[in-house]
Amino acid sequence: MVIFIFFASIWYLSLFSQTFFQHRYAAHGAFTMSKGWEKFFFLFTYVTQGSSYMSPRAYAIMHRLHHAHTDTELDPHSPSNSPNIFSMMWDTRTAYQQILHNKVEVEARYTKNLPKWSWFDKLANSSLSRLLWVVAYVLFFVVFATNPYQYLLLPIVVSMGAFHGAIVNWFAHKYGYINFKLRNTAMNLLFVDVLMLGESYHNNHHKHPSSVNFGQRWFEVDPVYHIIRLLSYLKVIRLVHSPRKEIVVS
Structure with a gap:
């Protein structure tokens, strides 16, 4: 029972950090906060995402590129450019690493008003940090797992961020329903989104x-x-941007 509670906690807490801080705040600026609270949510995101932590700055740039170039060759993650989900997620990782380490030139319009805590991001994205988190997860499973099959959840815990990303970036561009006719393949994956905290309303x-x-x-x-x-x-x-309501059912 402890393992399943732990898994559910990591699932929702890491997903909350992604959709609240990295996505809605960093990428889209839907609300603002003080620098003090910003640092708090940097720490909260690191603790909840652990080994799959992503820099809010690098995430935001990559996500802005996704919106600007959805389903084109310039989209950093699209099923339209990849033969399978694993290939797409590898391309996503490559794009993230290039942005994180400033190995690719990014237009100024994609870098405005980004949260930045350079030394912390460097530490949180380090191989040592990720390794220590993996060791901590393994030790937790060793102590609390009551059946060998529970270890099947361990790889998901270690790569939780990538797992969440794959669900939205692959499946929500292939399956689901639409409320709006768009010039891309984005769909709403779930009618009642209890698993993805709103992220599947793509x-x-x-x-x-x-x-x-x-x-x-x-x-x-x-x-x-x-x-x-x-x-x-x-x-x-x-709040900066109020909710928008405009239904166009196709």
Whole structure:
């Protein structure tokens, strides 16, 4: 039971960090926060994502490129450019590493208003950091696993960020339904998104990238939006972009 609670906690906490801090805040600037809170969420993201931590700055640049060039040859992750999901995720990793280590020239329009904590990102993205997290996960499983089959969850825990990315970037560009006709393959993967915290409403998101609420229809509940509203009420963040509602069913 402990292993399953741990797995569920890592799944949702790491996903929350991705969609709240790296995606909606860093990439799209849907809300603002003080530098103090920004550093807090840097730390929160590192602790919850562990071995699959991604730099908010590098993530944001890569994601902005995805929106600007969706399903074209310049898209850093698209099923249209890859024969299988593993190839796409390797291309994603390559694009991320090139951006992270400044090995590719990026236009200035993709680098505006990015969160930056250089020394921390260098530490959090280091091979030593990732190795220590993997060791910690393995030791946790050794102590608490009660059946060998539970170790099948270990590779997912270690690569949780990539696993989440694969679900959205591959499957949400291949399967699902649409609310909006777009010039790309983005679709809403799930009718009720209890697994991806709003991230699977991909068609909605590509229509209104900066909207703080990824849901559009009454049944498209985005739980992170309600957390954002609470944090806004508590003055932790300040909303910049209000939710957009515009249904065009094809």
